[in-house]
Amino acid sequence: MLPIRDHNPATRTPYVTYALIGANVLIYLLMLPASDSETALMRLYYQWGLVADWVTQGQHLTGLFTHMFVHGGFMHLAGNMLFLWIFGDNLEDEMGHAGFLLFYLASGLGAAALQIVATPASMVPMVGASGAIAGVMGGYLLLYPRARVDVLVFFFFFIHVFAVPAWLMLAVWFALQLFNGASIAAAGIAGDGGVAYWAHAGGFVVGLMLVLPLWLRRGGPLFWSRTHGHPPHPEARYRLVRSHIPTVRRRRRR
Numbered sequence: 001m002l003p004i005r006d007h008n009p010a011t012r013t014p015y016v017t018y019a020l021i022g023a024n025v026l027i028y029l030l031m032l033p034a035s036d037s038e039t040a041l042m043r044l045y046y047q048w049g050l051v052a053d054w055v056t057q058g059q060h061l062t063g064l065f066t067h068m069f070v071h072g073g074f075m076h077l078a079g080n081m082l083f084l085w086i087f088g089d090n091l092e093d094e095m096g097h098a099g100f101l102l103f104y105l106a107s108g109l110g111a112a113a114l115q116i117v118a119t120p121a122s123m124v125p126m127v128g129a130s131g132a133i134a135g136v137m138g139g140y141l142l143l144y145p146r147a148r149v150d151v152l153v154f155f156f157f158f159i160h161v162f163a164v165p166a167w168l169m170l171a172v173w174f175a176l177q178l179f180n181g182a183s184i185a186a187a188g189i190a191g192d193g194g195v196a197y198w199a200h201a202g203g204f205v206v207g208l209m210l211v212l213p214l215w216l217r218r219g220g221p222l223f224w225s226r227t228h229g230h231p232p233h234p235e236a237r238y239r240l241v242r243s244h245i246p247t248v249r250r251r252r253r254r
Helices: 017-036 038-048 051-056 063-069 074-095 097-118 132-141 167-185 197-217 221-227
Strands: 002-006 148-155 158-165
Touching: 002 074, 017 038, 017 074, 017 097, 017 132, 038 063, 051 063, 051 097, 063 097, 074 097, 074 132, 074 197, 097 132, 097 197, 132 167, 132 197, 148 167, 167 197, 167 221
Parallel strands: none
Antiparallel strands: 002 148, 148 158
């Protein structure tokens, strides 16, 4: 179940969201030459990623920030930037440009903190913007629980796009992070399973908590009662456009 867009248009240009996407893409491109050498690539991950064991010893603290802009591959980058593009513009709309940037970085730090608590002795470098973007998703859930999100569902040969409320898509995503994190911990491999699920869950909770004051200033439950959980403005509507490519019918043999 992959989100591809929401029906919640922003009212102003999300410059910070675009800048964050641009920075992540640029850093990925700068790291591409090192991808030919596993040794060189791992050296970069240790240099710019977050190593829990080092942080607990008060070393390499810059990794708390720099890990948010380093990714482990094209699909890792593409997935994160897709989520940021879908959900980031609306929070930037509500918080303002500077407020959203501070919120994004704080969510990333909160995500890193929970991952360190869960795996304090891990020497595996954590990279990626997933924790910070999880915070964006948590904040989005609080402000727009019933905003419609188009998700691409694929199961073997079944592929279809469905519009679902944001709370459903985000709740399923959050539940999967908790389940996978608990499963890895139960298997005794801590945070070395390849995905920092606790960072995802931590970022989500931190983001929700950081947006709570904004939600209360908007009226809290009264805000929801006015909007019924939908965005406080008309939603975007999408329609399918018929292709200009002519249809070629199959001829039957006589």
